[in-house]
Amino acid sequence: MKDQELNFEGIEKQTLRAFTEKAYLDYSMYVILDRALPHIGDGLKPVQRRIVYAMSELGLAAGAKHKKSARTVGDVIGKFHPHGDSACYEAMVHMAQDFAYRYPIVDGQGNWGSADDPKSFAAMRYTESRLTRYATLLLQELEQGTVDWAPNFDGSLEEPTLLPARVPNLLLNGGSGIAVGMATDIPPHNLREVVKACIALLEDPELTTRKLMAFIKGPDLPTGAEIVSPRSDLVQMYESGSGGYRARATYEMIDGDVIIEALPFQVSGSKVLEQIANQMRLKKLPMVEDLRDESDHENPTRLVIVPKSNRVDIQALMAHLFATTDLERTYRVNLNVIAMDGRPKVMGLKALLLEWLEFRMHTVTRRLSHRLAKLNARLHILDGLLIAYLNLDEVIRIVRAEDKPKPVLMKRFALSDEQAEAILETKLRHLARLEEMKIREEQKQLAEERDEIDKILKSKARLKKLVRDELITDAEEYGDERRTKLVEREAAQAISETELLSSEPTTVVLSRLGWVRAAKGHEIDVRSLSYKTSDEFQAAARGKNLQQAVFIDSTGRAYSLDAHSLPAARGYGEPLSGTVDPPDGATFAAVLIGEPADTWLIASDAGYGFKVKLSELYARNKKGKSVLKVPENAKVLPACPVTDPKALAVFVNDDGEVLALPCEAIEEMSAGKGQNLFGIPGRKSADRDEYLVAMAVVASGEILTVYSGKSSPMILKFEELKQFTDKKGQRRQRFSRAYKQIDRLEVGI
Numbered sequence: 071m072k073d074q075e076l077n078f079e080g081i082e083k084q085t086l087r088a089f090t091e092k093a094y095l096d097y098s099m100y101v102i103l104d105r106a107l108p109h110i111g112d113g114l115k116p117v118q119r120r121i122v123y124a125m126s127e128l129g130l131a132a133g134a135k136h137k138k139s140a141r142t143v144g145d146v147i148g149k150f151h152p153h154g155d156s157a158c159y160e161a162m163v164h165m166a167q168d169f170a171y172r173y174p175i176v177d178g179q180g181n182w183g184s185a186d187d188p189k190s191f192a193a194m195r196y197t198e199s200r201l202t203r204y205a206t207l208l209l210q211e212l213e214q215g216t217v218d219w220a221p222n223f224d225g226s227l228e229e230p231t232l233l234p235a236r237v238p239n240l241l242l243n244g245g246s247g248i249a250v251g252m253a254t255d256i257p258p259h260n261l262r263e264v265v266k267a268c269i270a271l272l273e274d275p276e277l278t279t280r281k282l283m284a285f286i287k288g289p290d291l292p293t294g295a296e297i298v299s300p301r302s303d304l305v306q307m308y309e310s311g312s313g314g315y316r317a318r319a320t321y322e323m324i325d326g327d328v329i330i331e332a333l334p335f336q337v338s339g340s341k342v343l344e345q346i347a348n349q350m351r352l353k354k355l356p357m358v359e360d361l362r363d364e365s366d367h368e369n370p371t372r373l374v375i376v377p378k379s380n381r382v383d384i385q386a387l388m389a390h391l392f393a394t395t396d397l398e399r400t401y402r403v404n405l406n407v408i409a410m411d412g413r414p415k416v417m418g419l420k421a422l423l424l425e426w427l428e429f430r431m432h433t434v435t436r437r438l439s440h441r442l443a444k445l446n447a448r449l450h451i452l453d454g455l456l457i458a459y460l461n462l463d464e465v466i467r468i469v470r471a472e473d474k475p476k477p478v479l480m481k482r483f484a485l486s487d488e489q490a491e492a493i494l495e496t497k498l499r500h501l502a503r504l505e506e507m508k509i510r511e512e513q514k515q516l517a518e519e520r521d522e523i524d525k526i527l528k529s530k531a532r533l534k535k536l537v538r539d540e541l542i543t544d545a546e547e548y549g550d551e552r553r554t555k556l557v558e559r560e561a562a563q564a565i566s567e568t569e570l571l572s573s574e575p576t577t578v579v580l581s582r583l584g585w586v587r588a589a590k591g592h593e594i595d596v597r598s599l600s601y602k603t604s605d606e607f608q609a610a611a612r613g614k615n616l617q618q619a620v621f622i623d624s625t626g627r628a629y630s631l632d633a634h635s636l637p638a639a640r641g642y643g644e645p646l647s648g649t650v651d652p653p654d655g656a657t658f659a660a661v662l663i664g665e666p667a668d669t670w671l672i673a674s675d676a677g678y679g680f681k682v683k684l685s686e687l688y689a690r691n692k693k694g695k696s697v698l699k700v701p702e703n704a705k706v707l708p709a710c711p712v713t714d715p716k717a718l719a720v721f722v723n724d725d726g727e728v729l730a731l732p733c734e735a736i737e738e739m740s741a742g743k744g745q746n747l748f749g750i751p752g753r754k755s756a757d758r759d760e761y762l763v764a765m766a767v768v769a770s771g772e773i774l775t776v777y778s779g780k781s782s783p784m785i786l787k788f789e790e791l792k793q794f795t796d797k798k799g800q801r802r803q804r805f806s807r808a809y810k811q812i813d814r815l816e817v818g819i
Contacts, residue, residue: 075219075795076086080116084130086530090735096488097124097250098249098250098251100324101249101250102249102250102252103408103412103414103415104116105117105247105249105250106247106249106253107247107252107254107406107407107408107414108240108247108249108254108256108406108407108409109232109240109408109409109411110240110407110417110422110425110426110429111232111233111235111410111426111429111433112232112233112234112235112240112407112460113138113235113238113239113240113241113242113243113245114233114239115161115245115247116151116159116206117151117153117157117162117656118159118165118175119145119230119233119797119798120150120151120229120234120369121142121151121158121161121162121165122165122175122177122201122205122208122209122233123148123150123209123212123229123230123233124142124145124146124150124211124769125176125199125200125201125205126201126209127143127144127145128142128145128543130199130200130201131200131201131205131206131261132177132200132201132202132203132205132206135200136177136178136179136198136199136200136202137198137199137200138195138197138198139159139178139194139197139198139199140194140195141164141531142199143155143158143159143160143162143164143194146158146359147676149222149227149229150182150222150223150227150229151223153577157725159194160189160200162663163176163178163182163183164188165183166178166182166199167183167188167689168292168372169184169185169188169292169293169370170292171190171243171258171292171335171423172242172243172244172258172259172260172290172291172292173202173204173239173242173243173261173548174202174204175201175202175203175204175208176199176200176202176205176244176445177199177200177201177202177204178197178198178199179197179199180192180196180197180198180432180569181196181197182197184340185293185333185339185370185371186339186340187338188336188339190350190532192654193339198719203548204548205468206649207235207236207239207544207548208233208234208235209233209234209240210234210236210274211234211236211433211437212233212234214229214234214436214437214440214441215235215436215439215440215443216436216437216438216440216471217230217231217232217233217433217436218230218232218434219231228461229269231529231644232408234433234437235430235538235672236430236541236544237264237541237544237545237548238259238264238268238422238423239428240256240257240407240422241256241264241422241423241424242257242258242259242260242261242264242334243678244256244257244259244289244558249414251507252406252414253404253406254404254405254406254658255401255402255403255404255408256403256404256407257289257291257315257335257401257403258289258290258291258292258335258407258549259279259286259289259290260286260550260552260553261545261549261550262508262545262549262550262551263285263286263287263290263545263549263552264285264286264423265541265542265545266286266542266547266665267282267419267423267540267543267582268284268423268427269541270282270285270426271423271427272285272427272534272537272538273274273426274537276422276467278420279305279308279418279420280305280308280422282308282419282423283301283304283305283400285306285345285558286419287552288304288551288553288554288556289315290377290506290552291317291332291334291335291553291554291555292335292553293332293333293335293371293553293557294320294332294553295317295318295319295320295332295333295334295335295423295554296316296317296320296332296511296554296555296556297316297317297318297554297555297556297557298317298398298556298557298558298559299315299558300317300558301537303315303556303621305421306515306549307403308417308418308419308420309418309419310408310416311404311405311416311417311418311419311421311422312371312404312405312416313403313404313638314400314401314403315400315401315402315403315426316398316399316400316561317332317334317335317398317399317554318334318392318397318398318559318562319331319332319333319337319342319392319398320555321388326376326377326380327374327375327377328374328375328376328377328387328388328395328448329372329374329405329807330342330371330372330373330375331369331371331372332371333371333396333397333536334373334397334398334399334737335399335401336395336399336717337396337397337398337399337494339363339371341364341396342373342396342397342631343361343363344655345394345396345656346358346361346375346391347361349394354573355387355390355393356378356379357377357378357382357387358376358377358387359374359376359377359378360375360376361373361374361376362374362376363554363700364757367717369666376386378397378626382395384557386453387603389562389563389564390562390563390564392562393561393562393563393564394564397434398562402639402799404416405418405419405422405475405507407422409425410425410428410798411636412431415809416792422550422792425529427537430537431533431534431537434533434537434540435527435533436451437724438523438526438527439527441519441523442520442523442524442527445516445519445523445605446520449513449516449517449520450486450488450489451489451492452487452512452513452516453513454483454485454486454488454490454492454493454510455489455496456506456510456513456611457468457483457489458483458493458496459487459509460506461483463819464482465479465493466492466616468482469494475494475495476491478491479493479494509724511569514737515741531723542552543766557801558759559678570698573614573615573616574590574614574615575590575591575592575612575613575614575615576589576613576614576615576633576663577589577590577591577592577594577596577610577611577612577639578586578610578611578612578613578619578633578636578637578660578661578663579596579599579607579609579610579643580606580608580609580610580658580660580674581601581605581606581607581642581643581707582605582606582607582657582792583602583604583605583645583657584607584620584645584646584647584657584658585601585605585642585643585644585645586621586636586637586639586643586645586646586658586661587599587636587639587641587642587643587644588615588619588634588637588639590637590638591639592640594639594766595709596610599764600643601641602642606640608658608708608711609661609712610661610707611659611661611662611663611664611709612663613633613663613664614631614632614633614663615634616633616662617633617636617663618623618630618632618633618663618666618688619631619632619633619661619662619663620633620637620661620662620663620684620687620688620689621646621650621658621660621661621662622658622660622661622662622672622687622697622706622709623653623656623657623658623659623694623706624654624656624657624658624699624700624705624706625652625653625656625696625700626674626696626697626698626699626700626706627652627653627656627693627694627695627696627697628687628688628689628694628695628696628698629646629650629689629692629694630687630688630689631650633663636812646658646734649692649693650694651692651693651694652694654664658673659705659706659707659708660706660707660709661708661709661789662684662687662709662711664682664711665684666683666685666688667683667684668683668684668711669681669682669683669711669738670682670684670709670710670711670712671682671686671710671711671712671714671719671733671736671742672698672706672707672709673698673706673707673744673747673762674698674699674700674704674705674762675704675705675761675762675763676700676701676750676761677706677721677745677746677747677749677750677761677762678699678701678743678746678747678761679736679744679745679747680736680737680738680739680741680742680743680745681712681733681736681737681738682697682738682739682740682741682742686740687739694739695741697740697741698741698743698744699741699742701743703758704761704775705761706734707762707764710765710767710817711767712733712767713767713769714733714769714770715733715734716732716733716734716769716770717732717733717765717768717769717770718730718731718732718733718791718792718795719731719732719733719736719747719766719767719768720765720766720768720789720791720794720815721747721748721749721762721764721765721768722758722762722763722764722765722812723748723761723762723763724760724761724762724806725760725765725810726778726802726804726809726811726812727747727803728794728803728804728805729747729748729794729795729803730792730794730795730796731747731792731795731796732795733767748762749796750762762814763812764812764813764814765813765815766815766816766817767817768788768791768817770788770789771788771819772785772788772817772818772819773785773787773788773817773818773819774786774788774791774815774816775815775816775817775818776805776809776815777812777813777814777815777816778808778809778810778811778812779811779812781808781809784805784806786805
């Protein structure tokens with residue numbers, strides 16, 4: 071069977087690259103222009119504009135009765151916006167939330183969400199809505215020839231391409247959106263301040279951004295709070311159109327408690343309480359006794375923080391909470407809008423206001439021109455009606471006698487088609503009641519209005535004055551006082567964990583398998599603690615919980631951790647390998663803790679070691695730092711603190727031989743192999759003919775306890791240990807003939 075040849079006649083051919091490029095660009099432009107970015111004219115995205123227009127068409131003005139939100143959403147998606155009903159309803163809800171919009175456009179009844187959970191609103195079949203009084207500023211001039219109209223998606227209706235906003239709604243309510251390759255983040259502002267800036271620009275278009283900021287001091291958030299960014303940051307933000315600002319909650323002290331009265335924009339009070347409670351659980355806020363949420367209808371935000379006592383530094387506490395919770399937030403600003411030329415553009419404050427004023431001037435010009443045309447049309451009709459009144463008998467005769475009276479009237483009295491039509495449509499009884507004085511009075515009033523409009527249209531100064539007066543009137547009627555304070559403050563600093571904790575003695579215990587824990591106090595018997603099966607005590611060090619503990623592994627690497635972060639001694643502790651990252655196969659041998667300037671003795675059982683400052687052992691990362699060079703097949707001994715330069719370092723080998731060295735004779739280093747402390751010959755082979763089993767540092771006034779098998783412990787005073795010092799190379803001495811195999815050495819008082 072022969073293959074049939076495909077026929078591509080009449081089918082357009084395109085390369086895949088060209089097709090995908092065009093398709094993606096078309097999609098990008100749709101998202102940018104018709105979904106994500108607001109227009110500078112009315113400050114609305116298409117879905118918002120369609121919601122407002124549909125509600126006005128349903129008669130849902132501010133004074134009307136509320137209607138089910140589902141009715142509005144149905145009209146919007148059925149007539150103008152063929153998209154998902156849930157997305158449309160969510161946009162409508164956003165315009166109704168007084169904690170989201172500085173000047174809400176929709177007035178809702180029912181559950182429209184809360185600041186704690188903005189998306190907790192009820193379904194649209196339950197809620198009711200209408201427009202707010204503020205929405206009048208967007209719709210008032212809609213039917214006055216002020217905007218262009220375009221067919222809806224199916225061509226059955228027309229919708230406005232813009233709403234004739236009387237105020238810069240873009241800046242007043244702000245907005246955010248993510249398009250393709252660009253985004254917008256516009257903060258809300260105060261109506262009265264913005265209007266003052268517009269008036270100043272009308273009077274002097276050369277004003278700088280800094281001078282405009284004498285009127286617009288900064289964003290004005292619906293939730294109040296305070297903006298704490300430096301003025302220089304706000305100036306840069308308004309000059310470039312991009313930047314950011316910091317907002318902080320406000321609080322006051324009442325009866326010793328901290329009362330948070332206002333939260334930053336889009337911050338949930340319940341989330342803030344959860345963040346604080348989490349710190350309390352982790353014992354990072356020991357100065358806080360209790361938390362309460364006393365918010366209600368009268369006090370939408372009232373969070374109570376109860377300090378433990380009146381000695382708590384409230385300013386330090388709040389600075390910590392500002393730095394570690396959402397009580398202070400940084401907001402990004404990107405004044406990216408659809409400009410009057412239909413293109414997206416990032417504008418500074420001055421450029422944005424100037425362009426909106428051009429839009430407003432153009433809108434007012436169209437409104438006046440539309441009104442002028444109506445006035446001229448009415449005056450023209452009145453001229454015809456006046457002629458008919460003056461010649462009433464003749465008009466009646468023509469209408470009664472002629473089959474087609476219209477052309478006869480037009481010819482007889484030199485009337486236009488519109489005038490003749492108006493006369494013929496006037497009922498006889500109305501003609502009879504027409505009075506010349508009334509017609510002339512109406513003519514006079516309309517003529518005066520026409521002349522006034524004509525003067526305004528011919529004079530830019532008069533037009534500016536009209537725009538100015540209308541802005542002032544709207545600001546007085548719809549404006550309010552600023553809610554957000556502007557207070558320049560330093561960035562909040564979190565309190566370090568060491569400042570939050572009280573200093574307490576602690577004993578850090580390390581097991582042979584590398585498990586670590588911190589026990590309170592120094593009197594604990596570390597060997598009596600419980601250990602995991604097949605595990606046992608390895609080393610311990612005594613210090614304070616606010617100090618850093620250092621651990622040395624079998625390869626000679628050192629790791630440091632905050633002692634207060636170590637697990638408590640109630641259980642087995644936790645494996646160190648879960649917190650630090652030692653080399654494969656390495657085990658942990660020593661633990662050190664104390665002040666950074668403290669001196670410690672570290673050594674391997676090959677007999678090499680040195681003194682070192684504890685600060686030299688602190689490591690900045692999990693992999694630690696190389697400190698002690700360990701000879702092949704050697705092990706690291708538990709480290710010993712050197713509290714007195716004149717102390718004696720006591721070493722014992724596997725044959726029970728003892729050597730006591732003055733600590734002054736031991737070299738101090740920061741890293742390396744160290745000196746030969748016991749005189750053990752160095753060997754390269756794996757055989758260990760001799761090695762150290764224990765070491766201890768004993769200062770004046772301390773005693774050394776020697777443990778050897780089942781023999782009773784031997785107790786030696788500091789003065790008695792001097793007999794074991796190396797004199798003339800005679801070091802091979804023993805504690806006693808009965809003590810041939812030494813298990814361990816312990817130092818005490």
